[in-house]
Amino acid sequence: MTNSDTPLIDVLLIISTHCPHCPSVLNHLSNLVKSGEIAQLTIINIEQQPLAAKKYDVRSIPWIKIGNRKLQGLQSLETIKQYILWAKETQSLAADFDFLLSDGQASKVTEQILQDPNKINALLELLKDEGTVLSTRIGIGVVMEDFEASELLKSIIPQLSALTQHPNHLIRSDACHYLGLSKDASIRPVLERCLKDENADVREIAQDGLNEL
Numbered sequence: 001m002t003n004s005d006t007p008l009i010d011v012l013l014i015i016s017t018h019c020p021h022c023p024s025v026l027n028h029l030s031n032l033v034k035s036g037e038i039a040q041l042t043i044i045n046i047e048q049q050p051l052a053a054k055k056y057d058v059r060s061i062p063w064i065k066i067g068n069r070k071l072q073g074l075q076s077l078e079t080i081k082q083y084i085l086w087a088k089e090t091q092s093l094a095a096d097f098d099f100l101l102s103d104g105q106a107s108k109v110t111e112q113i114l115q116d117p118n119k120i121n122a123l124l125e126l127l128k129d130e131g132t133v134l135s136t137r138i139g140i141g142v143v144m145e146d147f148e149a150s151e152l153l154k155s156i157i158p159q160l161s162a163l164t165q166h167p168n169h170l171i172r173s174d175a176c177h178y179l180g181l182s183k184d185a186s187i188r189p190v191l192e193r194c195l196k197d198e199n200a201d202v203r204e205i206a207q208d209g210l211n212e213l
Helices: 022-034 051-055 077-102 106-115 117-128 134-146 151-155 157-163 169-182 185-194 200-212
Strands: 010-015 040-045 063-066 069-072
Touching (some): 010 022, 069 077, 077 117, 106 134, 117 151, 157 169, 169 185
């Protein structure tokens, strides 16, 4: 893979003024930006923006989000680099899945996920990306239906639940639909909250999911 083909990784770091471990983590990440291993580093001081704690469910600081993965507390440079590598692998796989799904080859994506369940993270990357085209979204739906009521689908309930609050109502609708496919009773409170969504489609799909339960 050439440098121009290397996935760009953005990192979110939440710190506080009096955190003893934050300077070390901030230094690691800043150096990784300089070296080009991170494309963008966003920093939030939780003392200046306290609502960020609730928004990102921050339990301890420093708090780091790299791709779909989150880290809390003091982290070594080696650990951060490993998480960046995983994020790049996920984004590269998402690009491969994007091609297969848009080309009507959803069965190949299902097969890959069956062989390595961790690859479903690449599917989630496509699901939450507002730039994902309709043909790919249709393919995502086919794959999700292949995993209806499976333990794998249940394992991503937290990620799907978070997407029910996405700014884009199409993504919220899809998240509600896939939560319903899980057939897991734990999703009831999430879908009940979605009954109050401002978008009628989201409300309807949430109700359908509750009816299935």
